[in-house]
Amino acid sequence: MKNIKLFLQSKQTQLIASLIIGLLLGWLLFSRGGEAIHNHIHQEISEKSSWTCSMHPQINLPEPGKCPICGMDLIPKNISENGENPSQLQMTTQAVKLANIQTTTIGQLTSTGTIKRILLNGTLQEDERKIYSQTAHFSGRIENLLVNFEGYKVQKGQTIAKIYSPELVSTQQELFESFKLFKDQPEIIESVREKLRRWKLNNAQIAAIEKNHEIINTFPIKADHSGFVKSLHVNLGDHVKEGSTMMTISDLSRLWVLFEVYENDLPFIQLGDDIEFEIKGLPGQKFTSKVTFIDPVIDPKSRIAKVRTEILNTRGLLKPEMFASGELIASNTSKTNEEIMITVPRSAVMWTGKRSLVYVRIPATKIPTFEAREVVLGRSLTHDYEILSGIYKGEEVVTNGTFTVDAAAQLNNKVSMMNKGLLLKTPIEKPIKDINLEIPDFSAITDKKFMDRQKDFVKAYLALKDALVTANYETAKQHNQQMLEIISEAFKLSVEDVAAFWEKQKVIIMKQGKLIVK
Numbered sequence: 001m002k003n004i005k006l007f008l009q010s011k012q013t014q015l016i017a018s019l020i021i022g023l024l025l026g027w028l029l030f031s032r033g034g035e036a037i038h039n040h041i042h043q044e045i046s047e048k049s050s051w052t053c054s055m056h057p058q059i060n061l062p063e064p065g066k067c068p069i070c071g072m073d074l075i076p077k078n079i080s081e082n083g084e085n086p087s088q089l090q091m092t093t094q095a096v097k098l099a100n101i102q103t104t105t106i107g108q109l110t111s112t113g114t115i116k117r118i119l120l121n122g123t124l125q126e127d128e129r130k131i132y133s134q135t136a137h138f139s140g141r142i143e144n145l146l147v148n149f150e151g152y153k154v155q156k157g158q159t160i161a162k163i164y165s166p167e168l169v170s171t172q173q174e175l176f177e178s179f180k181l182f183k184d185q186p187e188i189i190e191s192v193r194e195k196l197r198r199w200k201l202n203n204a205q206i207a208a209i210e211k212n213h214e215i216i217n218t219f220p221i222k223a224d225h226s227g228f229v230k231s232l233h234v235n236l237g238d239h240v241k242e243g244s245t246m247m248t249i250s251d252l253s254r255l256w257v258l259f260e261v262y263e264n265d266l267p268f269i270q271l272g273d274d275i276e277f278e279i280k281g282l283p284g285q286k287f288t289s290k291v292t293f294i295d296p297v298i299d300p301k302s303r304i305a306k307v308r309t310e311i312l313n314t315r316g317l318l319k320p321e322m323f324a325s326g327e328l329i330a331s332n333t334s335k336t337n338e339e340i341m342i343t344v345p346r347s348a349v350m351w352t353g354k355r356s357l358v359y360v361r362i363p364a365t366k367i368p369t370f371e372a373r374e375v376v377l378g379r380s381l382t383h384d385y386e387i388l389s390g391i392y393k394g395e396e397v398v399t400n401g402t403f404t405v406d407a408a409a410q411l412n413n414k415v416s417m418m419n420k421g422l423l424l425k426t427p428i429e430k431p432i433k434d435i436n437l438e439i440p441d442f443s444a445i446t447d448k449k450f451m452d453r454q455k456d457f458v459k460a461y462l463a464l465k466d467a468l469v470t471a472n473y474e475t476a477k478q479h480n481q482q483m484l485e486i487i488s489e490a491f492k493l494s495v496e497d498v499a500a501f502w503e504k505q506k507v508i509i510m511k512q513g514k515l516i517v518k
Contacts, residue, residue, distance in 0.1 A: 051075065052411055064098050075099065075407050087415040089408060090367045101401035103361050106344060106393055117329055118268060120275065120307070122259035124322040127310070130251035132225040136240040137200035140165030143218050145236045147247065152229040154249060159220040161234075161246065171195055172215045179210075199242075227251035255313050257289070257324050260304045264380045268330040269294060275309050277326025279318065287311055291328075343384040348397045349377065350406060350417045357417050359398040359405045360391060370398060370405050372415040457486045484510060 051074040053059040053067035064074050091101075140163035147160040154160060175192045196206050201219070209216060227249040234246045257277065261269060273291045293308040307328075311318065350357045356377050362369040375390030391397065398405055409416040460483040467476035487506050 075404050075411075085371075086413075087373075088362065088369050088371045089405065089412065089414050090365075090369050091405075091408065093368060096368045099401050099404045101405060102399055103396040104345060104348070104399045106342060106387075106391060106395050106397060117327055118261070118265050120259040120261065120277070120326045120328055122257055122277075122306075122324050122326075124279070124311075124318055124320050124324060125256045125258050126230075126250050126252065126320050127254050127256050130227070130254065131230065132227070132249045132251070133245045134160065134221075134224060134247045134249055136163065136221060136242060136244050136246055138163070138165045138167055138219070139242045140168070140219075140240065142234060142236055142238050142240065145234070147229060148232070148236070150229050150232050154223045154226065154229065156223055156226045158223045160223050161221045162218045163221060163240065164218050168196075168199065168219055169215055169217060171199075172209055175209065176213065176215075221246070223249065225249050225251060252313055252316070252318075252320070255311055255318055255320065257309045257311055257326075259307045259309070259324070259326065259328075260302075261307045263298050263303055263305065266294070266305060267379055269307060269328060270330070273328055273330050275307075275326050275328045277309075277324050280323040280325070281319065282317060341378065342387040342391065342393060343381065344375075344387055344391070344397055345384055345399045348399045348402060349375070349385050350402060351377075352417055355417070356390075357406070358391060359402060361396040361398065363396070370409075372406075372409060453486055457483060460486060 051061045051064050053070065053072055053074055059067055059069065059074070061074060066072070067074060091099075142161055143164050144162040145160075146162075147154055171192065175189070175196070178189045178192050193206055196209075197203075199219075200222075205219075230248040230250040232247045233244075234240060240246065257275075259275070259277075269291060271291055271294065274288055275291060276286060276288050278286055289309040289311055291307055291309055295306040295308075298305045344358060348358050356375050358373050358375055359370045360373050362371055373390050376388040378386030378388045380386075406416050410419060413419070460479050464476055464479040464483060467473070467479055487509055
């Protein structure tokens with residue numbers, strides 16, 4: 001029993017009890033049975049307040065200013081009593097002016113006259129077409145490795161290694177024997193020479209062998225291409241086979257510049273478009289080149305594709321992996337077809353990832369009225385979005401203060417960025433176990449004393465709630481005690497079933513409220 005008492009005295013239990021009371025009050029006030037009481041209280045509040053906080057909708061003040069809880073600017077609250085169209089929101093002219101809400105009339109643009117500037121970032125990369133594998137032309141053992149580290153610059157025809165090859169030694173002996181035995185059959189001698197040529201020996205080397213009539217034990221491997229050693233695959237003394245890769249050589253005389261482009265910008269880029277860019281490692285220098293390739297596949301994680309251009313590197317100042325930043329000026333359609341499009345400024349569009357929303361001002365209304373309109377976005381321009389459907393030429397859209405209008409729509413249970421449709425105020429099904437869902441007819445209540453005391457009860461409950469929010473438990477206990485005193489009074493009601501209903505709810509509220517007093 002002692003542990004149970006300590007649990008009931010804990011702050012957590014007090015908060016839970018207050019929440020249960022709040023659920024009960026919300027059900028009583030907003031259900032159909034409590035509609036008369038709710039309307040009576042709400043009417044008195046709404047006549048005195050028109051400004052609230054987007055984070056604390058319980059704040060209602062008659063003038064604009066700062067929220068007393070969080071310090072945010074107050075926003076105008078909807079004063080419309082119509083409620084016929086959940087997509088439309090009415091605001092006073094003064095509220096529109098104070099919130100600095102501005103609109104723009106939608107027009108049409110001709111695509112061929114529209115220019116989009118796409119900012120690009122990328123890196124310099126090796127031209128993959130100029131990366132070569134230097135192979136061993138014959139089998140043997142590396143006796144001398146003249147290029148023995150990565151980054152070494154080689155020229156075409158330069159000796160990079162010397163290899164001892166038993167096959168070449170035996171072929172030289174075969175050549176000498178063919179001269180002795182087949183002097184009258186030059187085709188046999190030529191076939192031996194051709195074997196040496198297949199091993200990449202040139203005519204000059206073969207002629208020197210024949211002239212000196214001496215067997216050469218080690219033969220040179222010469223570079224097939226000029227460039228820098230990208231990777232080295234052998235060491236001195238290694239045995240290599242014919243055709244095995246000894247090293248990879250990269251020719252850096254021309255480089256690729258690979259720019260990253262997001263998928264929504266890809267429709268604006270075509271082969272042959274000019275890109276102006278700068279290299280971070282060469283400040284002050286500007287380069288211009290054309291788009292030579294557009295990656296056909298988008299990266300599934302980053303949602304980008306690579307766009308390639310090329311640049312000469314005759315002086316060797318450019319290095320792979322250098323950063324580049326540039327700008328591409330592109331038409332938003334093909335250069336041959338002219339297209340008419342509807343566009344809106346970017347500031348007018350609220351985008352949730354799945355839905356795109358704009359607020360359209362309804363013309364010829366006495367009170368400024370704004371309608372939430374879902375739109376389908378097309379291409380992204382520099383300062384605008386193309387609209388495929390949802391609005392039409394000549395309509396006014398909110399371009400400044402869009403979030404203010406949307407916040408007011410959310411507070412007034414209208415269609416908004418986060419609310420796709422009108423929220424339904426449905427009764428809570430069994431919020432508390434002991435609640436009787438047989439709701440009596442509250443329209444029969446005419447007792448003025450009951451109505452006044454009910455208003456006092458609600459005010460005490462709201463004060464209790466505010467005290468709990470600020471963690472002021474002593475003040476919370478005081479307001480809770482005031483609330484219990486009000487509810488414990490016997491209401492003299494003429495309608496029997498209403499009196500019985502209230503008596504049962506009083507027992508529940510008294511039971512939960514006493515936990516806070518302890």
